[in-house]
Amino acid sequence: MPVLAAPAEIARDQTDLDPDGFGHLHRLMGSWGMLADLSFGDLLLFVPTSPAPPEGGMSFVVLGQMRPSTGQTLHQEDLVGSVLPEARRPLVALAWRLGEIVEGKADLSGEGELARIQCIPIRWQGRLLGVLGRESDLGVGRRPGELERVYVDLFDRFADMIVNGLFPFPGDEAPEEYPRVGDGLVVLDEGRRVSYASPNAVNALHRMGVHSNVVGTTLDEQGVEEAAVERSFLSRLPVIEEVERRPDVIVLLTCIPLVHVGRLSGALVLMRDVTDLRRRDRLLVSKDATIREVHHRVKNNLQTISSLLRLQARRLASAEGRTALREAERRIRSIAIVHEILSRDVGDQVPFDEIVQSLISMTEDGLGGRRIGLTVLGDAGELPADVATPLAVVVAELLQNAVEHAFGEWTGQVTTERVGRVELTLGHDGRRVVVTVRDDGQGLPEGFSIQDTTSLGLSIVRDLVTGQLEGKIAMFTDGGTVVDLEIPVSRKLTGS
Ligand SMILES: Nc1ncnc2c1ncn2[C@@H]1O[C@H](COP(=O)(O)OP(=O)(O)O)[C@@H](O)[C@H]1O
Ligand SMILES: [Mg+2]
Numbered sequence: 001m002p003v004l005a006a007p008a009e010i011a012r013d014q015t016d017l018d019p020d021g022f023g024h025l026h027r028l029m030g031s032w033g034m035l036a037d038l039s040f041g042d043l044l045l046f047v048p049t050s051p052a053p054p055e056g057g058m059s060f061v062v063l064g065q066m067r068p069s070t071g072q073t074l075h076q077e078d079l080v081g082s083v084l085p086e087a088r089r090p091l092v093a094l095a096w097r098l099g100e101i102v103e104g105k106a107d108l109s110g111e112g113e114l115a116r117i118q119c120i121p122i123r124w125q126g127r128l129l130g131v132l133g134r135e136s137d138l139g140v141g142r143r144p145g146e147l148e149r150v151y152v153d154l155f156d157r158f159a160d161m162i163v164n165g166l167f168p169f170p171g172d173e174a175p176e177e178y179p180r181v182g183d184g185l186v187v188l189d190e191g192r193r194v195s196y197a198s199p200n201a202v203n204a205l206h207r208m209g210v211h212s213n214v215v216g217t218t219l220d221e222q223g224v225e226e227a228a229v230e231r232s233f234l235s236r237l238p239v240i241e242e243v244e245r246r247p248d249v250i251v252l253l254t255c256i257p258l259v260h261v262g263r264l265s266g267a268l269v270l271m272r273d274v275t276d277l278r279r280r281d282r283l284l285v286s287k288d289a290t291i292r293e294v295h296h297r298v299k300n301n302l303q304t305i306s307s308l309l310r311l312q313a314r315r316l317a318s319a320e321g322r323t324a325l326r327e328a329e330r331r332i333r334s335i336a337i338v339h340e341i342l343s344r345d346v347g348d349q350v351p352f353d354e355i356v357q358s359l360i361s362m363t364e365d366g367l368g369g370r371r372i373g374l375t376v377l378g379d380a381g382e383l384p385a386d387v388a389t390p391l392a393v394v395v396a397e398l399l400q401n402a403v404e405h406a407f408g409e410w411t412g413q414v415t416t417e418r419v420g421r422v423e424l425t426l427g428h429d430g431r432r433v434v435v436t437v438r439d440d441g442q443g444l445p446e447g448f449s450i451q452d453t454t455s456l457g458l459s460i461v462r463d464l465v466t467g468q469l470e471g472k473i474a475m476f477t478d479g480g481t482v483v484d485l486e487i488p489v490s491r492k493l494t495g496s
Contacts (some may be wrong), residue, residue: 007045007063010046014061015125017048017129022176024124025063028132030178032066034270037181038155040071040148041116041136047129049083056087058093063130064332069180070151074108076137092131095119099128101163105138106190123165132162148186150196154268154411157258166259169237178238180253184271192218192229192263204271208245219269229254229267236264239242242274250278297345302336327400327457330366334396338389350388351396352380352433356426357394363399372403373421380433387489389434390464398437398462398483399424406441406481428489434469435485443477450475 007029012015017025025045036043046060053059060084067073086093095102099121105114118134142151161167184201186194194214196493197205210222219226228241232255240254254270306329313325337358341350353376360374382393399422406421425436450462450473458475465473473485 009452010063011047011138014049014083015047015063017047021124021127021129023170024417025122025129028122028162029064029066031168032064033180034178035158036066037070037137038067039118040151040459041118042074043365044069044079044133044135046084046089046131046133048096048471051234052083053487058081058086058096060089060092060131068136069182071140072137073264074137084473089133091119092133095121095131096128099123099163102226108135116140117158120162122162125165130259130435131242132159134159146196147198149200151181151185152340154187156260157260157265161259164261168347171180178256179252179270179272183273184267186214186219186271187383188218188267188269190227190266192220192233194219195266201271202267204251207249207251207273208243208251208277211415228253229269231255232257232267233264236317242278248275251271251277252467277453286444292343292346295339299339299343300334302332302339306330306336319436330362330396330400332461333362334392335389337362338385338392342385349382350397351384352383352388352391352426355388355392356380356395357425359396359399360424362396363403366400367403370403370407371419372407374399374403374424375421376424376426378426380426380435381428383433385490387433387469387487390468391487392436394461394464394469394485395424395435395437397457401457402437402439402441402481406413406443407437408442431488431490433485437483437486438478438480442480444481448475 007448008022011025013021025047027380029045032043032045039409043064043066044062047063049059049061054187057480058099062079062081065075065079067075067340084092089106091102091104091106101121102119104117106117108117116136116138120132120134122129122132134155135207140148151440158167166176174226181198184204185198185202187196193216195216197214202214205222205224208224210224212222214222223240224245225243228239228243232239235255237255238254240252243251243253245251250273252272252274254272256268256270257264258266309329309332311326313322313329316322317324337355338350340358341354346349356376360376364374402422406422420439420441423438423439425434425438428432450458453459453462462473465471465487466487469487471485473486474482474484476482
């Protein structure tokens with residue numbers, strides 16, 4: 001709750017409150033939207049200032065202010081932080097001195113208009129922390145409506161709990177913020193029977209399939225899951241629970257026990273229909289799952305295609321045909337690797353080092369016993385899928401070229417001494433990804449130029465890098481073949 005940054009400072013600078021006491025008032029302010037609604041009045045939290053005013057008597061600083069959503073506010077202005085001398089709020093001072101609830105009327109505006117005042121001392125572990133002032137229109141509680149009578153009566157029961165140190169509930173048990181009463185309110189008696197259901201609560205119950213009159217029955221008898229109520233009655237603490245009545249109706253129940261002179265006197269149940277909220281949550285979750293499932297299927301299909309190509313390659317008599325199919329198979333597998341990772345993680349970003357590991361294994365599998373050492377240095381971080389997919393194809397192609405061409409024609413003989421080294425270096429600086437593939441082999445053929453080459457593998461590499469990835473490529477000989485790639489990803493990179 002952002003409003004509480006200021007109260008903490010006010011409490012520290014202008015009052016004697018210790019952190020423990022402030023914590024209790026903080027919890028009270030977490031629940032008092034509900035209290036203001038029940039009271040139809042403005043709530044003000046008064047704490048005696050320290051030191052007391054030099055002119056004698058007491059003065060109070062306003063630590064918090066809450067307006068009702070059920071009625072009109074008396075205070076258009078923000079009173080938080082204002083210091084009021086005893087003379088401006090005599091009933092607050094009286095309630096503080098007596099340690100009891102004081103009620104009366106007062107002319108707060110100084111314009112002769114009387115307001116109804118109720119001052120509730122806030123007690124916590126045997127000491128007084130402040131006074132909760134309820135300031136409302138004179139008419140409140142006098143009009144005959146049942147809803148208003150019930151609400152004001154509930155407020156009085158909470159007031160009784162506040163002055164006896166029973167509300168707000170201690171520590172972690174209390175919810176951060178209570179629901180407001182507008183969504184639907186049910187009052188239970190000590191036998192868990194409904195004594196009142198607000199019109200909105202009746203609507204919520206209808207949506208849950210309860211059509212008979214609930215007054216005089218328990219929620220359980222109406223077929224409403226009331227584990228929350230049961231637990232709350234046992235523990236005498238508030239319990240929040242989501243109840244799913246039919247597959248398509250979800251209601252959030254907050255059960256707040258009401259205690260009077262050490263005895264549970266009933267409970268207040270707030271109901272909020274969260275069906276639409278939850279439906280949206282579930283849609284999002286299932287959308288993620290669907291996307292992952294699609295990637296999974298794409299990966300499976302690609303793997304099937306690559307198996308078919310492998311089978312077909314084996315049956316071909318022509319060596320050239322076999323090589324071509326094997327290359328096609330390898331390209332498809334490098335795309336499948338990306339979909340495999342996308343099918344596991346939520347979101348559009350893929351950790352590229354995982355892809356690199358798979359590409360390295362794939363290249364090593366094709367070494368056929370030759371001793372070529374493949375090393376990876378650095379990390380490209382997380383990349384968006386639309387960068388990772390073409391980049392995976394490019395890297396696979398370059399690794400394959402290095403093991404295929406750098407160290408001379410492969411004779412098919414298994415040798416034991418180390419033949420060569422291939423080094424893949426990756427890095428990103430938030431704006432671009434840089435990739436270098438370097439080998440220590442024989443270097444490029446005389447007169448080779450990446451710009452002019454027409455061979456398939458490097459044409460694919462060049463077109464993906466300069467086209468789809470909008471990057472740059474350089475390829476030259478420097479103690480072996482070196483390929484440098486630079487790919488812009490500034491917009492898409494996250495976490496950097
Ligand atoms: N790492 C390398 N070392 C030496 N020569 C290379 C290297 N990479 C590519 N080449 C040369 O570039 C040519 C074109 O490569 P590429 O377009 O991938 O076709 P392919 O691999 O099918 O021959 C290769 O045939 C080879 O002569
Ligand atoms: Mg090649």
